[in-house]
Amino acid sequence: MTDNNIASRDSQWREELRKAMPAKERTAIPRVKMPELDPAYRITTFTEEVNQGLSAEQAVTEATRCLDCPDPTCTKGCPVSIDIPAFIKNVQRGRNDLALEVLRNTSALPAVCGRVCPQERQCESKCIYNRMGKQPVAIGYIERFAADTAGSEPVNAQPVEPNGIKIAVAGSGPSGLSFAADMAARGFDVTVFEALHEIGGVLKYGIPEFRLPNAIVDREIQGLQAAGVKFVVDTIIGKTISIDNLRERGFKGIFVASGAGLPRFMGIPGENLIGVMSSNEYLTRINLMGAGREGFDTPVAHGKVVAVIGGGNTAMDSSRTARRMGAEKVYIVYRRSEAEMPARVEEVKHAKEEGIELMTLSNPVEYLGDEKGRVTAMKVQRMELGEPDESGRRSPVPIPGAVDTVPVDMVIVSVGVSPNPIIPNSVDGLDISRRGTIVINDDTMQSSIGDLYAGGDIVRGGATVILAMGDGRRAAAGMAAALIP
Numbered sequence: 001m002t003d004n005n006i007a008s009r010d011s012q013w014r015e016e017l018r019k020a021m022p023a024k025e026r027t028a029i030p031r032v033k034m035p036e037l038d039p040a041y042r043i044t045t046f047t048e049e050v051n052q053g054l055s056a057e058q059a060v061t062e063a064t065r066c067l068d069c070p071d072p073t074c075t076k077g078c079p080v081s082i083d084i085p086a087f088i089k090n091v092q093r094g095r096n097d098l099a100l101e102v103l104r105n106t107s108a109l110p111a112v113c114g115r116v117c118p119q120e121r122q123c124e125s126k127c128i129y130n131r132m133g134k135q136p137v138a139i140g141y142i143e144r145f146a147a148d149t150a151g152s153e154p155v156n157a158q159p160v161e162p163n164g165i166k167i168a169v170a171g172s173g174p175s176g177l178s179f180a181a182d183m184a185a186r187g188f189d190v191t192v193f194e195a196l197h198e199i200g201g202v203l204k205y206g207i208p209e210f211r212l213p214n215a216i217v218d219r220e221i222q223g224l225q226a227a228g229v230k231f232v233v234d235t236i237i238g239k240t241i242s243i244d245n246l247r248e249r250g251f252k253g254i255f256v257a258s259g260a261g262l263p264r265f266m267g268i269p270g271e272n273l274i275g276v277m278s279s280n281e282y283l284t285r286i287n288l289m290g291a292g293r294e295g296f297d298t299p300v301a302h303g304k305v306v307a308v309i310g311g312g313n314t315a316m317d318s319s320r321t322a323r324r325m326g327a328e329k330v331y332i333v334y335r336r337s338e339a340e341m342p343a344r345v346e347e348v349k350h351a352k353e354e355g356i357e358l359m360t361l362s363n364p365v366e367y368l369g370d371e372k373g374r375v376t377a378m379k380v381q382r383m384e385l386g387e388p389d390e391s392g393r394r395s396p397v398p399i400p401g402a403v404d405t406v407p408v409d410m411v412i413v414s415v416g417v418s419p420n421p422i423i424p425n426s427v428d429g430l431d432i433s434r435r436g437t438i439v440i441n442d443d444t445m446q447s448s449i450g451d452l453y454a455g456g457d458i459v460r461g462g463a464t465v466i467l468a469m470g471d472g473r474r475a476a477a478g479m480a481a482a483l484i485p
């Protein structure tokens with residue numbers, strides 16, 4: 001358990017660290033630069049991580065920049081309110097094990113979040129350094145350092161008394177995993193059912209290894225197994241086993257974390273041509289089924305000139321994967337400007353370094369094909385920015401008559417996802433929104449069916465790892481309180 005000595009700002013060791021260097025000197029230290037693989041080399045490898053991680057010296061220097069603010073605004077930017085200065089200061093004093101303990105108090109997957117969270121829009125955007133006109137403390141890089149270097153003890157290091165109550169989880173993405181971790185820590189007998197043959201959800205089949213190595217996800221899963229969580233793969237809840245079957249087998253609570261794996265298309269002419277596919281299909285074939293790599297026979301299209309439609313993380317991952325699959329030219333086609341792209345800023349930067357061309361203020365309106373039905377070109381409507389829409393972003397408006405034809409031989413559509421419909425459609429009486437998401441009580445994550453809870457993308461319809469994880473934690477607290485009042 002975290003005690004004052006580890007996390008309290010008033011503890012002696014933290015006071016000493018604060019006194020050791022005046023604020024003026026700290027704020028003069030430049031923000032650390034993440035060591036990265038060279039772009040020319042990294043486009044030749046699927047598995048080597050682009051970001052190489054901080055050295056111990058870099059991590060301590062960056063941690064020293066943190067002012068250990070009395071009212072840390074960074075924490076307010078974190079969706080799960082991690083005690084950011086507490087873990088950073090533990091890194092500064094060389095106690096990475098304790099830093100990890102602070103992180104684990106709030107986050108089940110710190111090594112993952114340190115790599116994929118959009119920190120520049122969350123914690124780092126609220127760091128006090130921004131108000132001084134300086135670059136924020138590199139919170140995400142330090143989180144990753146702490147998680148990678150502190151060893152791999154099980155999530156639940158404290159043995160707990162089993163309570164014998166069986167709990168089922170549908171889906172093994174970040175939401176299901178964090179729920180499972182918390183329920184196992186409370187003594188429940190947890191079984192996670194996963195439709196695919198691999199555990200990890202988007203962390204395995206969506207996000208490529210050059211951004212999030214499988215070994216990192218596997219380490220978290222091993223921690224859960226050590227804590228007693230059971231995993232059953234190749235099992236679709238709602239098809240292979242129904243929710244009623246789970247009840248018959250004695251499961252007293254069910255957490256639905258089945259994600260938003262249903263790809264969306266734009267409904268424009270030519271989307272059925274050969275060579276036009278969803279990013280889900282493309283990334284799953286390559287990341288999960290080894291397509292394009294030695295020893296695997298999964299087929300996948302190889303485009304020379306590839307258009308990826310969309311501006312989110314999925315679009316960045318698809319474009320960078322296409323480059324690694326040998327594409328000579330890859331366009332990201334996005335209807336707004338670069339400033340409005342929802343992808344993490346670092347992913348956009350890395351994509352550009354790898355030779356991906358941003359075709360912004362452009363929207364495909366039709367795909368053209370040859371006599372064999374293969375895509376050969378896309379018609380692109382050029383746009384300009386108009387008034388801000390309800391999301392606050394300036395909406396793109398077509399420029400009359402500005403339509404160009406761009407030759408392409410492959411199109412990857414990354415314009416969003418919808419909730420996976422199998423479980424919502426298989427449960428009578430379950431309250432479902434018009435978007436197909438499961439409606440829940442925001443505090444407990446309980447659905448309209450008493451023993452059924454839900455969280456992550458199946459509730460939010462496509463969000464982030466940290467939000468999915470936070471939902472899992474809230475659901476665990478809600479379900480545990482209902483089962484053991």
Ligand SMILES: Cc1cc2nc3c(=O)[nH]c(=O)nc-3n(C[C@H](O)[C@H](O)[C@H](O)COP(=O)(O)OP(=O)(O)OC[C@H]3O[C@@H](n4cnc5c(N)ncnc54)[C@H](O)[C@@H]3O)c2cc1C
Binds near residue numbers: 195196206207344455
């Ligand atoms: C390519 C890509 C890149 C992304 N990059 C980032 C990023 O950089 N940062 C970030 O914060 N977020 C990112 N996201 C979003 C993030 O990954 C998701 O918000 C998050 O994974 C949602 O977690 P989840 O647990 O709800 O669902 P998922 O991760 O989708 O996991 C759901 C799991 O449930 C399984 N399942 C579905 N139906 C059933 C069923 N009936 N029975 C059993 N199992 C079932 C699925 O096979 C899947 O394994 C990205 C998403 C994608 C697709």
Ligand code: SF4
Binds near residue numbers: 067084127137
């Ligand atoms: S706001 Fe910045 S400087 Fe202050 S505690 Fe948070 S990370 Fe440290």
